[in-house]
Amino acid sequence: xxxxxxxxxxxxxxxxxxxxxxxxxxxxxxxxxxxxxxxxxxxxxxxxxxxxxxxxxxxxxxxxxxxxxxxxxxxxxxxxxxxxxxxxxxxxxxxxxxxxxxxxxxxxxxxxxxxxxxxxxxxxxxxxxxxxxxxxxxxxxxxxxxxxxxxxxxxxxxxxxxxxxxxxxxxxxxxxxxxxxxxxxxxxxxxxxxxxxxxxxxxxxxxxx
Numbered sequence: 001x002x003x004x005x006x007x008x009x010x011x012x013x014x015x016x017x018x019x020x021x022x023x024x025x026x027x028x029x030x031x032x033x034x035x036x037x038x039x040x041x042x043x044x045x046x047x048x049x050x051x052x053x054x055x056x057x058x059x060x061x062x063x064x065x066x067x068x069x070x071x072x073x074x075x076x077x078x079x080x081x082x083x084x085x086x087x088x089x090x091x092x093x094x095x096x097x098x099x100x101x102x103x104x105x106x107x108x109x110x111x112x113x114x115x116x117x118x119x120x121x122x123x124x125x126x127x128x129x130x131x132x133x134x135x136x137x138x139x140x141x142x143x144x145x146x147x148x149x150x151x152x153x154x155x156x157x158x159x160x161x162x163x164x165x166x167x168x169x170x171x172x173x174x175x176x177x178x179x180x181x182x183x184x185x186x187x188x189x190x191x192x193x194x195x196x197x198x199x200x201x202x203x204x205x206x207x208x209x
Contacts, residue, residue, distance in 0.1 A: 019129075065083045078195055125162070
């Protein structure tokens with residue numbers, strides 16, 4: 001099995017080297033992003049806002065801050081910033097939570113551009129290997145006298161293997177990218193909703209005082 005894989009990589013030609021590097025990058029980034037989002041399962045905006053609303057209306061701001069800080073995630077970070085600036089003017093609070101929200105969105109989208117590049121680049125590298133393999137085959141055909149058929153087959157193998165390798169890398173990464181992008185969209189929408197609810201809560205509390 002191992003020998004067959006090594007033989008296939010060798011037959012794929014030099015383009016298999018960057019394809020191998022790209023595949024390692026894809027696996028590493030995908031695992032890191034999936035693990036990152038798995039750790040955010042407790043960062044539920046609706047639950048945090050319900051808890052925060054009760055504590056704030058009861059005047060227990062310190063307890064609310066301690067409760068929020070126990071949670072790691074973008075929504076908790078926005079709420080913590082809002083509580084830290086609770087006694088500041090409403091526009092300043094808005095500015096601070098929006099700035100934190102933008103920073104958290106950047107964290108959510110970290111390395112997603114690389115996955116996008118791999119989805120596009122892997123098939124192109126495979127196509128490059130296909131072109132070099134075909135060129136090699138034509139060179140062998142041009143000097144066909146006394147050349148073993150295996151020489152021609154090696155060029156065809158290089159053309160086919162690199163194309164297959166590029167697609168094998170790109171297709172699963174494409175689905176992972178779509179899945180992660182959907183999670184990011186949900187998280188960004190939750191951040192926007194939480195920010196609006198936090199500012200509304202602040203306005204309500206100040207309106208009562």
